[in-house]
Amino acid sequence: MLGFLTARQAGLDDPLRLRRAESTRRVLSLTLNPDREVDRIHGNAINTIDIEVIEGRYMLSGGADGVIVIYDLENYSGKTQYTCKAVCTVGRSNRYVHKFSVETVQWYPHDTGMFVSSSFDKTMKVWDTETLKPAEVFEFEDNVYSHHLSPIARKHSLIAVGTKDPKIQLCDLKSGSRIQVLQGHRAEVLSVRWSPRHEHILATASADSKVKVWDVRRASGCLFTLDQHNGDKTKAASEAVNTAHNGRVNGLCFTADGLHLLTTGTDDRMRLWNSATGENTLVNYGKVSNGSRKRLQFTVSRGCSPELVFVPCESSVAVYAVHTGALVTMLRGHYNNVDCCEFHPDYQELYTGGKDCNILAWIPVLRASDVEEESKSQMSTLPFRLPCEEEMTS
Amino acid sequence: MNRKRALISDTFKVKKRRNGTQKFGAVNDGDGPTDVRSSLEYLMTLFPRKLFDDRLPPIVMKHQLYSVHDDKTLVDKELNKLRERGELLMFQLGFDSDAFGLVFASDYKTKVLAGEDGRPTRATVERFLEKLLCPCTELSFSKDKMLREFLFTDSEITHLVKSGVLTVRDAGSWWLSIPNSGKFTKYFLQGRKAVLGMVKKSKYSEVLKAELEERRTTSHVKFHMKYHIHDIVGAELVESIPTTSGALLRCVES
Secondary structure (H helix, E strand, O other): OHHHHHHHHHOOOOHHHHHHHHHHHHHHOEEEOOOEEEOOOOOOOEEEEEEOOOOOOEEEEEEOOOOEEEEEOOOOOOOOOEEEOEEEEEOOOOOOOOOOOEEEEEEOOOOOOEEEEEEOOOEEEEEEOOOOEEEEEEEOOOOEEEEEEOOOOOOOOEEEEEEOOOOEEEEEOOOOOEEEEEOOOOOOEEEEEEOOOOOOEEEEEEOOOOEEEEEOOOOOOOOEEOOOOOOOOOOOOHHHOOOOOOOOEEEEEEOOOOOEEEEEEOOOEEEEEEOOOOOEOOOOOOOOOOOOOOOOEOEEOOOOOOOEEEEEEOOEEEEEEOOOOOEEEEEEOOOOOEEEEEEEOOOOEEEEEEOOOOEEEEEEOOOHHHHHHHHHHHOOOOOOOOHHHOOOOO | OOOOOOOOOHHHOOOOOOOOOOOOOOOOOOOOOOOHHHHHHHHHHOOOOHHHOOOOOOOEEHHHHHHHOOOHHHHHHHHHHHHHOOOEEEEEOOOOOOOEEEEEHHHHHHHHHHHOOOOOOHHHHHHHHHHHHOOOOOOEEEHHHHHHOOOOOHHHHHHHHHHOOEEEEEOOEEEEOOOOOHHHHHHHHHHHHHHHHHHHHOHHHEEEHHHHHHOOOOOOOOOOHHHHHHHHHHOOOEEEEEEOOEEEEEEOOO
């Protein structure tokens, strides 16, 4: 570590190198910490969480009872022991609360004045954070599984919505109407995701085992369908041709640079795809248990090398290296199935929510010397440092 | 958390290695290059030739290699290289869309031709094998391909199916297969079920690998115990946990 700092100081190394090395070290040491807790408001399973992009301070969570809670993640108390307090709640007593479970919540990508939530009560509501009243309600014919707003869009403000209907709807925030329908899937659409690299590219995953990538400017159809055998029709049984998985595809996540796409399916597999060509990179993650009938929210780390993907597997979260497929570790702590997880890139923290009504915060372990310095300031005299306490890594 | 020591990223790894640290329970240390070919040859020795009267070439399942080597992606890449060189053949065995059988090309050729000795279909099969072994990395063939590229007639295709080299996949396409492999699949699945049952019935559903290898096998288990253990570990039906007394196999709840 000292080597990195000196090299950075002298200008021998790029500043990014030190940052990457330290981020990776922190991500590899994620653990549950008794000092950090998230307020328990939900009385039911937590289906979705989202951390806002602008400051990384506020977190939204949506539960199976229709309740939406906003938490403040910043610790301004000055003490190490901190509970992330709920700032406001859209509870059961609110007039406009969703009638059934909230499946997806997302902050408006450009500021925290607005957030969008979609639910099994066949509506998608655009809320005003200040007043906690919906500014807009979109109604659908079927349960809404997932929606997503593009995080980088400047030219459009479309929300892609995946419902039980095989057609994907694009709703416009500016005009408040449904302006486009993307046809192509044959069964319910479980997950939709905009690319973080190109604002017009959308990926959708469906229960018919297919993942399609669309350019919304194109009227004719999808750009391509992901094929797990890369066009080698001889590998699979003839029904499985052109499918991304051998079961329902219920999770989609782009890597931070948008060059790769990760998909998970109920065939207990996770696959990594090149998002430009649709080619299966054939990275083998082994068995990634997945029994979810709805969308699975998983996330990729940002700013580390190697990048790690955090996938909820039953009641623990599996951490894999994205490009090699090696299992790094399993994060165990929940009492029941984990449904969603979200990575906080500035502090390298992971927040996971599950059926046990808890949101757990996984914090990087502090370096040993920090703990030692605190004890030094508490004790008045310490003649010499024992060699075993010195840092082993340098 | 299940880690005894904290994870260290590669950039921070301590350069000095202490002498004499033994890694318990591990079969391979990850330093040397993964030699997939020698592990294949080792697993082939576990295959019981006598059981099938020497009519079958030694078959290894692809996921058995995952229990020997840590990095699955690397194993897959090496296997593809061997297949492209024409040394190895991969078969879809039919009981699981993910289970692939591997046979060395030379073994396959000798056994198939030995099986065809004296039969009128021998010439067709020989021709097919020649076309196949100039590196063919496909698992199935469509009628189109057989007629145009390989220049086989319909009656010749029927001969090939009769001799067991091709198996019906759907109307107009066939899987590449190993003749007389039905018995292999039957014994394999029977044995896998029996060994899994042995692990499940143990106290806490876990058993030391060394102890399992020592146990007396019932008549259902016809293959070598090690063959089945590699299979269930590689297919992730049991978890292999390193302990101070050796590797422990624990049933994965599903």
